[in-house]
Amino acid sequence: MDPKLLPLLTCPRHAETTLTVKRIDRVVDGMIETGQLRCDQCGTVYPIADGILDLIGWRLPTSVAQLVNELPLAAWAYERTWRPIALQLLSGEPFPLEREVGLIANLVGVEQEGLLIDVGCSNGLYARGLAQARRQRDVRGYVVGIDLSLAMLREARQRSRRERLPISYIRASAQALPFAAGAAQGLVMGGTLNEIGDIPAALREWQRLLAQQGRGVMMSLVAAESGPGRAFQQLLGSGGLQFPTLAELNSAFATAGLRLRAQWQYGVVAFSLVQRAIEH
Numbered sequence: 131m132d133p134k135l136l137p138l139l140t141c142p143r144h145a146e147t148t149l150t151v152k153r154i155d156r157v158v159d160g161m162i163e164t165g166q167l168r169c170d171q172c173g174t175v176y177p178i179a180d181g182i183l184d185l186i187g188w189r190l191p192t193s194v195a196q197l198v199n200e201l202p203l204a205a206w207a208y209e210r211t212w213r214p215i216a217l218q219l220l221s222g223e224p225f226p227l228e229r230e231v232g233l234i235a236n237l238v239g240v241e242q243e244g245l246l247i248d249v250g251c252s253n254g255l256y257a258r259g260l261a262q263a264r265r266q267r268d269v270r271g272y273v274v275g276i277d278l279s280l281a282m283l284r285e286a287r288q289r290s291r292r293e294r295l296p297i298s299y300i301r302a303s304a305q306a307l308p309f310a311a312g313a314a315q316g317l318v319m320g321g322t323l324n325e326i327g328d329i330p331a332a333l334r335e336w337q338r339l340l341a342q343q344g345r346g347v348m349m350s351l352v353a354a355e356s357g358p359g360r361a362f363q364q365l366l367g368s369g370g371l372q373f374p375t376l377a378e379l380n381s382a383f384a385t386a387g388l389r390l391r392a393q394w395q396y397g398v399v400a401f402s403l404v405q406r407a408i409e410h
């Protein structure tokens with residue numbers, strides 16, 4: 131956890147209340163390893179352990195997908211097995227990670243300073259891509275990875291530490307992001323919308339957090355058109371995944387107050403670029 135990020139962090143229950151430092155016990159390479167933050171509004175104390183700020187605490191997974199994401203083996207295997215081949219299989223064309231991450235970094239505008247957040251980051255693939263792109267261009271700012279799963283965040287942190295990338299990881303819900311309105315220059319999301327639960331609430335958080343000229347870039351999966359594809363997605367639906375059609379996705383953006391600026395579709399994979407439609 132980058133200590134310079136602290137003035138930007140708010141309570142997930144009181145979005146306009148900045149968290150205060152209760153104690154910092156250990157700092158390694160300029161990052162807080164262990165400590166506690168506090169909300170002066172509700173008195174809740176949030177721990178930082180192994181460099182990860184936990185704003186969730188104990189909770190039961192609400193779907194099979196969430197349960198699997200909590201397993202250390204799943205977190206370990208995610209970027210080693212499924213992720214490198216995922217877009218090639220889902221789009222039906224060559225789609226290496228470099229192409230995907232390059233697309234995300236260009237669309238979100240890494241050359242702009244400020245806060246970039248990878249929402250539902252899993253192993254931190256997009257967060258690392260953004261931090262690397264900024265390092266190459268010598269751009270200042272913060273990159274944050276957010277996820278519900280502690281196992282995923284631990285794996286993400288190990289990966290970014292190996293690459294010496296100063297990414298801060300926070301265990302939080304996409305429906306209650308711990309930042310004030312207009313705090314984010316960029317928001318990115320890779321595949322998470324399909325298992326996020328309450329999609330309207332998550333998109334309202336994008337609308338709240340994005341700065342006026344900020345950009346939101348999302349890779350998500352839309353409803354398949356073929357019979358077998360639809361049947362498979364229906365099966366995954368019982369595990370907590372949802373696959374809106376492109377029209378439903380775009381209607382959800384509009385309802386949340388997000389303006390669609392550009393969109394590309396490859397098979398069931400959609401990349402969407404959105405901005406705030408309404409002023410703060």
Ligand SMILES: C[S@@+](CC[C@H](N)C(=O)[O-])C[C@H]1O[C@@H](n2cnc3c(N)ncnc32)[C@H](O)[C@@H]1O
Nearest residue numbers: 199250251252277278279303304320321322326
């Ligand atoms: C498909 S994976 C994300 C993959 C990652 N973005 C990437 O590009 O490699 C979905 C992740 O979202 C997380 N997640 C699901 N629902 C969430 C929620 N409501 N808030 C925050 N994270 C969530 C899961 O724990 C899981 O790690």
